[in-house]
Each structure stands twice: as structure tokens, then as C-alpha cells.
Amino acid sequence: MSGTAAAVEARLPIRSDLDLVRVRQQVRQAAATLGFGLVEQTKLVTAASELARNTLVHGDGGEVRTARVADARGQGLRLTFTDRGPGIPDVERALGDGYTSGDGLGMGLGGARRLVHDFTIDSTPGAGTTVTVTSWAARPPRPREGQ
Known part of the structure; x- marks a missing residue:
């Protein structure tokens, strides 16, 4: 495994709340390793923080896997949050602004979705939830001909 892969794959x-801190640190380090700019790092860390908190609070804990991905868009970072909690009975409603199943403001899932490039959620009541997000490192614009 290359040094870059080792720094990204986790x-x-x-x-616990301490694990939330570790998730944020890992995501920021992995995004920086892959060449994400500060704004994209911040968006991804914010989304990861929201999703990790949901995993802990609403999913009774779980895990996150981080992985480097690459395609025609360039390099990206994929985060997969998995729990074995009660699941989400109405995913579309849960993604809407203002919806909350707890004491929060109801910006978690919908807000996280807006902060990343790709977002999928799979939830089965009684069996848990998996949320996968991917963000792509911005590539510098190509110079125009004649420049």
C-alpha cells in the first residue's frame, strides 16, 4: 500500500464523542493528502461531523470507512457511515430541512447532502442505515489556448 493510500484508507x-473528534481529524488529513483545497476540506469535514454524530446519536454507534477513489473527475474521498440502529422510516422526510428526530435543528442529513458531490443513503427500519458520501478534489482550471 502506498503512503497516500495508507493515509487515506481507514x-x-x-x-463516543471522542470518536467524533477522530473522524473529523482523519477526514481532514485524508482530504489534505488527496489535494483538497481548504474550502472543500471544510465542507467534507462538516458533512462527516454531522453524519458521524447521527451514527452515534440516532444509530446507536457504528463505524466510518474512508477510501480514496478516482475517475474522470480526478481524485476523491469516499466516506461510508454504517450503523445497526433503528433505521429511518421515511428517508425523504429525514432529508428535508427542518426535520429532526431529536433536539437538533434538522439540518444534519440534508445539510450533509448539500456539502458533498455524491450522496446515497440506504436505511431499513429495524436494520440500520448506511450513508455514503463522496467529494472530489477540485482540479485547477485548464489554461485557455493562447495563454
């Missing part, structure tokens, strides 16, 4: 438990 599997972290989410069982």
Missing part, C-alpha cells in the same frame, strides 16, 4: 469506530 476504518474508524463511532462509539
Whole structure:
């Protein structure tokens, strides 16, 4: 495994508030390693923080896996949050602004979705939830001909 892959590939438990800090640190380090700019790092870390907190609070804990991905868009970072909690009975409603199943403001899932490039959620009541997000490192614009 290359040094870059080792710095990016991780599997972290989410069982306590301390784990939330570790998730944020890992995501920021991995995004920086892959060449994400500060704004994209901040968006991804914010989304990861929201999703990790949801995993802990609403999913009774779980884990996150981080992985480097690459395609025609360039390099990206994929985060997969998995829990075995009660699941989400109405995913579309949960993604809407203002919806909350707890004491929060209801910006978690919908806000996280807006902060990343790709977002999928799979939830089965009684069996848990998996949320996968991917963000892509911005590539510098190509110079125009004649420049």
C-alpha cells in the first residue's frame, strides 16, 4: 500500500464523542493528502461531523470507512457511515430541512447532502442505515489556448 493510500484508507469506530473528534481529524488529513483545497476540506469535514454524530446519536454507534477513489473527475474521498440502529422510516422526510428526530435543528442529513458531490443513503427500519458520501478534489482550471 502506498503512503497516500495508507493515509487515506481507514476504518474508524463511532462509539463516543471522542470518536467524533477522530473522524473529523482523519477526514481532514485524508482530504489534505488527496489535494483538497481548504474550502472543500471544510465542507467534507462538516458533512462527516454531522453524519458521524447521527451514527452515534440516532444509530446507536457504528463505524466510518474512508477510501480514496478516482475517475474522470480526478481524485476523491469516499466516506461510508454504517450503523445497526433503528433505521429511518421515511428517508425523504429525514432529508428535508427542518426535520429532526431529536433536539437538533434538522439540518444534519440534508445539510450533509448539500456539502458533498455524491450522496446515497440506504436505511431499513429495524436494520440500520448506511450513508455514503463522496467529494472530489477540485482540479485547477485548464489554461485557455493562447495563454
